Structures are given as structure tokens and as C-alpha cells.
Amino acid sequence: MSQLIQPRTLKGFRDYLPEAMMPRERLIETARRVYRSYGFAPIDTPTLEYLEILTGKGSDETDKQLYKFEDQGGRQVGMRFDLTVPLARFSAMHVPQLGTPFKRYHIATVWRGEAPQAGRYREFMQCDFDTIGTTSAVSDIETTLVIHDLLRAIGFSAFTIRINNRLLLTGMLEKLDLSDKSTLVLRALDKLGKIGPDKTIAEMTEVAGATETQAKEIVSLAHVSEQEGGDSEKVLSRVAPLVAGSEKGEAGVEKLRELVAAVSAAGVSNEFVQLDVAIARGLDYYTGVIYETFLNDLPGIGSVCSGGRYDNLAGLYTKQELPGVGASLGLDRLLAAMEELGLIEKVGTPADVFLPFFDKERLHDYLRIAAELRAAGLGVEFYPEPKKLDKQLKYADKRGFRFALIIGGNEFAEGKAQLKDLAQRESLELRLEEECAAIVMAVQERR
């Protein structure tokens, strides 16, 4: 008697059942389609990288969250924890041959050993797109448009792309003489929406080392967006005086104004785009526009698509300066949100048509009919056992099939077929000789 091994998955790692995997694949296909429609090309990189590639930035958090080990050849290796660092390494190696601007998308799994929570896992998928090698405002604009198109294509009609520009924040910090504390101050600022002004000020003074006056000044600047309800023009006209005199701050205002106007001219309703001076993003490397995208019906889950512009992507790996801009769709977080919002249709089959194994003398006919339908572009599942029809239909129902194609002895004798619409509970009678075309048409017009 051998002891059974308890089947289980690691903390933060999950199995995906068919009904979870199908919407997941659909989402990936949508992202792929939208990226490609702007000319972004697919790339992939290895799961494992030399540890020094991944730890180049050397922050403690990286170390804590990184999955790392020694391989069989004694090399120190790590699993990628995002797609940006691999892109940086990739760019240092290949962009000279590829030329710029280089537009790529990368849809792949990443790993972080952080504490899992709803919508946060240790293994999850990111769908990044970036434009490397240009500082053009056009790329900032296109990035915004891609985020918009992506969420629309997925089916959302209520979301907000929050936009800010690091130059604006940098200018403000310069004016307040806080440039040396920028990381901690911005990290505190980023929490404003979540913890409120008082705690934000407290963190800025206690953790980041700002004075109370400085902290209040920053928070009041950040508050502008909230007060103006995201009206871009009003926000900019309120903010401009606060950064006047700072070269970077003024440039930030100007860039935001240009971006908002262009995005609107490209046909994006301004209900989807909001200037928000409070978003900062913790990442040190952003230097220009920054994006966060929230679902209006579920803001608490956090940003589902974030990104921004950076001056020097691959500075750790090459002397060539590679500016760029891009964003990342958090696929698993988005799926968790859709699940919670009831937007995920539970279907257990990818096929269109269920073909019961009805008359066991007719196996060859069933196989031929299924083959013809597949050749015509339909997915067909043939039941493997000649069980009772009600069992087979029950199975089809449970799996979520839309159609059943019933052909038994009577149908064969009369040269007919019965196409049953399982959702509508109604049957269509078709002539067997021309079944293929008729079935395809009937299925397609009802799909």
C-alpha cells in the first residue's frame, strides 16, 4: 500500500480549468489583435535570465520577490519578474540590428514571490507593448490610444485612463527643493487616493523627510484633479502656476496639454481620459508620461493597465541610449475583476456543435459528417460512446454547447438531420445531402 501524495498547488500558483482558460485565451487574442493593429510585433524571451541581468537595479524588493536558484551548471539564475527588464536586455542585444523605432509586444508569464491577494498571484501573465528608440510625442499618444482600444475591445465601456507626467512632478519637487527625496515623496504621493491627504502628509514628513509645508503643498497640487473632476483643461490651468519657473514642470504641463488634445482628436471620448496629478507610480525609471487605468465599477482592484515613458531603458546593459514608452495589461488582475463583475460567461467547450453518437452502426457516417463540418470551419465534438440520447444531451448542456446535431436511424433513413439549438430549445430539420452548408449557415447566423 503506497501512501498517496496530496495533490496541491503552491501558494499563489493556480490551475486553470477550461471555463477559466477560455476567457483567458480570448483576452490574449484580443490584446494581440489590438497591438498588431498598431504595428507592434511579437517577441519572446527566456523564462530564466542570468541573475545579474535581473538584479541589475539592485533594490531590496527585487531580491525579496525574485525566484532564484543555481542551475545544474552552477550558474546563478532567476525567473523573470516582469517583461521590462527582459526587454531592456533584449534591446541592448538586438535593437542595433532591428533599428528604431522598434515596436514590440510581449505576452508572457512572470513570477514574483509576493504575498498573494485577490487579483495578485505569484505566477501571472503580463501583456506588454512598448515603442523603443523614439522620444516622439506621437508614441505617447499612440500608447494612450492602444490602452483605450484594448479595453474597448475587451468589452469595457466604463474605465478611466489616468495620466500624469513625471516632468510635472519633478518640476514641482525642484521648486520645493525636494529633488533628493523624490522617490520616497512620490511613493507617498501615489497613495493619496487610497489613504487620504492626512496620512499622505504624515508619510511624507515622517518617512520621506519633507517638511509639513512642503508636504501640504504637494498634496494640494495633487488635489487639483479631484476638485476639477478630471477636466483636463481646468486641471492644467490650475497646475501651471504652481510649477511656473521650473523648466521641467512647464514642459510637463505642455506635454500633457498636447497629449490630451491629440488623443481627443484621434476620437477618444474624454470620459475615458483624466489628468491626475496624484498618480506617480513607484518606479524610478519613468521620466515622462505615466499611465494607470482603473475600472469605474471596480476601482479597488487597482490599475489594470499601467505604464509610462522612460529615457533610458537599457542603460545597465548598453551605452546606447534607448528612450521609449509603453504599458502593460495585467491580464490576471483584469480577469479577476471581470469575474467579480460577472462579465465572464461560463462555457465549458470551445466547439460549436455537439454530435451525439446515436446509432452505433453509423460510426463511419458520423466521422465523415464531423470531418466535413470541421473542414467548413465549425468546431465539432463527437461523443465517444453510444449512450442514451438523454445522457448525451445532458452532457452537451452541461458543457455549454449551443448546438446539437442529431442524426439517428430515422434521420439516416429519411435523409435528414436535426439541428437542435440547445439554448433556444428548438430544432431545425435539414436535408442530409446538403447538411454541411446548411448547418454551417444555420450555426453561423445564430452564433
Place this chain on the structure above:
RNA sequence: GUGGCUGUAGCUCAGUUGGUUAGAGCGCCAGAUUGUGGUUCUGGAAGUCGGGGGUUCGAAUCCCCUCAGCCACCCCA
């Protein structure tokens, strides 16, 4: 990594101050109905009470450890 809450059948949960063979609904399987799925009726299978250790005559129940989930902190590349 730190703290709080939770873990009983495939799912959602009940289980009295520790007391005998741990229950329900849904689902599943079979039959009523050997050619028609969401209803109904009948019958059936299914539980190491997350795992390990301890206290006790006796533990799903109390204690410790551990694993997992959720929440908060932390951080979100």
C-alpha cells in the same frame, strides 16, 4: 516578510458547554422513460473534518506547529 480572519462531501454551508455510526441543499451516478437536455419522483456513491503533533476516558470542537485562501501592512517591475 508581519498581523487579523478562515479551512467540514465536487460546490455552498450546518454541527449545541469536547460525548456514540459527522448532516443538509445543490451537483454527481443509476432508474422511472432502450429517440431528445434546464422540471418531477425514487434509489445510490461520495468526507484522512486542510495536514502533523499534543491535552483528554473521549477532539470537527481545546492547545501548538504547518499548508492554503481572504483582508490589512509592505510593495506592485
